[in-house]
Amino acid sequence: MKRLSVFLIILACLLTLGLAFVSCDDGDTGGEGGGDSGGGTLTLIDIPSELDGKFASFTGSSVYGFETLNVSGTNFGTLPKVSNGKVILKLWVWNEATNRLDKRYSGNDTIPWYYCDVYFYNNKEGSGSFFGRISFREDIIFSNGSTIRSVALA
Helix, strand or coil: CHHHHHHHHHHHHHHHHHHHHHCCCCCCCCCCCCCCCCCCEEEEECCCHHHCCCEEEEEECCEEEECECCCCCCCCCECCECECCEEEEEEEEEECCCCEEEEECCCCCEECHHHEEEEEECCCCCCCCCCEEEECCCCEECECCEEEEEHHHC
16 A cells, blocks of 8 residues: 555656646747747848838848738738848748748858848838848858848848
């Protein structure tokens, strides 16, 4: 009987420990916002002053840059504003499994220059046609999902 009691106590402890691990938060936001925490950014500097106050997006192979992302349907959100010749784009990566942009980018990749473009819009939603584009002439190298690039190199 004593062995059975010890066995049941050990089993109860293991079950409690197992449930604690299963119920821990994994950091995934699981819905709106696109898992914003922990992702990388593309910081563009030396943007011509005539683009101050405009809004930018980035496409680079399977990496995309926005301010926020609506993952619930449109795969699009809002764009960051260019200010004082600089803009910071939060990066997301295309998820082949879900066929969506639903994961922040954090890779250590080199994206070939011919895949990399920055588009400029007149509004934060990026609706309508873009009015300007900067294409890069050099590959973009990311470290932990982030990099800083001068558009003078574009």
